[in-house]
Amino acid sequence: MDSCKKNQRAVCLVDEESELAETIWTICQQYGWALHQFEESSHVPSPSEACDPGCIVLDIEAMSGEFSELVDDFNRRSILVPVIITAREATLEQAIQTLRSGAMTFLEKPCSQEDVEDALLDAMQTEKEQRDIRQIVRETKEQLATLTAGEQEVLELLMKGYANRRIATKLVIGLRTVEARRARIFEKLEAPSLARLIRKVLTLELSPLELKKV
Numbered sequence: 001m002d003s004c005k006k007n008q009r010a011v012c013l014v015d016e017e018s019e020l021a022e023t024i025w026t027i028c029q030q031y032g033w034a035l036h037q038f039e040e041s042s043h044v045p046s047p048s049e050a051c052d053p054g055c056i057v058l059d060i061e062a063m064s065g066e067f068s069e070l071v072d073d074f075n076r077r078s079i080l081v082p083v084i085i086t087a088r089e090a091t092l093e094q095a096i097q098t099l100r101s102g103a104m105t106f107l108e109k110p111c112s113q114e115d116v117e118d119a120l121l122d123a124m125q126t127e128k129e130q131r132d133i134r135q136i137v138r139e140t141k142e143q144l145a146t147l148t149a150g151e152q153e154v155l156e157l158l159m160k161g162y163a164n165r166r167i168a169t170k171l172v173i174g175l176r177t178v179e180a181r182r183a184r185i186f187e188k189l190e191a192p193s194l195a196r197l198i199r200k201v202l203t204l205e206l207s208p209l210e211l212k213k214v
Contacts, residue, residue, distance in 0.1 A: 009054035010034035011120060014041050014062045015086065020111060024057065027117050041070055046077040053081045055123035060087040060094060068101040080130070082123040086111065133207055140204045143189045154181040158194070159201060
């Protein structure tokens with residue numbers, strides 16, 4: 001198993017076959033990823049300094065149960081990355097079931113290097129986008145927790161499109177009080193503009209549940 005360098009992402013391969021491993025290894029060298037190979041899905045480690053999974057390539061025969069159960073196990077261990085399923089003699093029903101349960105891609109063996117590379121690139125890009133969203137969600141949750149009750153009231157009305165004067169009337173407070181609370185909201189959420197503030201809060205509110213697991 002390769003060891004990850006600092007900030008290096010890895011492909012975790014759960015498959016005993018050497019042919020696919022060699023193909024993925026060639027691709028990993030090209031893109032600067034590490035490759036970790038395991039015999040069983042339960043051996044895939046949780047993210048740490050020693051392993052930073054970007055995606056998982058999993059042979060369907062390496063699963064001990066249903067794919068949905070595997071996803072639940074990964075979620076419990078904070079392994080929140082795209083999963084590519086491979087199989088040599090899988091039925092269409094198996095393919096559809098794994099995709100419905102959350103697999104990103106289904107590859108039928110033998111896989112061409114082009115197909116594997118396309119699947120890995122898509123998975124790594126998806127993981128990066130999801131990681132960025134999780135970072136925004138994490139930061140926004142922490143920042144929102146620092147708001148006072150009065151600031152939360154003002155933020156709620158800002159998110160509804162209320163102008164400062166209307167907020168003052170709605171909350172029966174002075175305009176300067178609204179302006180002061182609004183300024184503190186922008187400062188605490190590190191938002192340089194109203195558009196950025198709204199975008200941050202909406203990213204948290206509209207993110208799928210799995211992306212809020214931080």
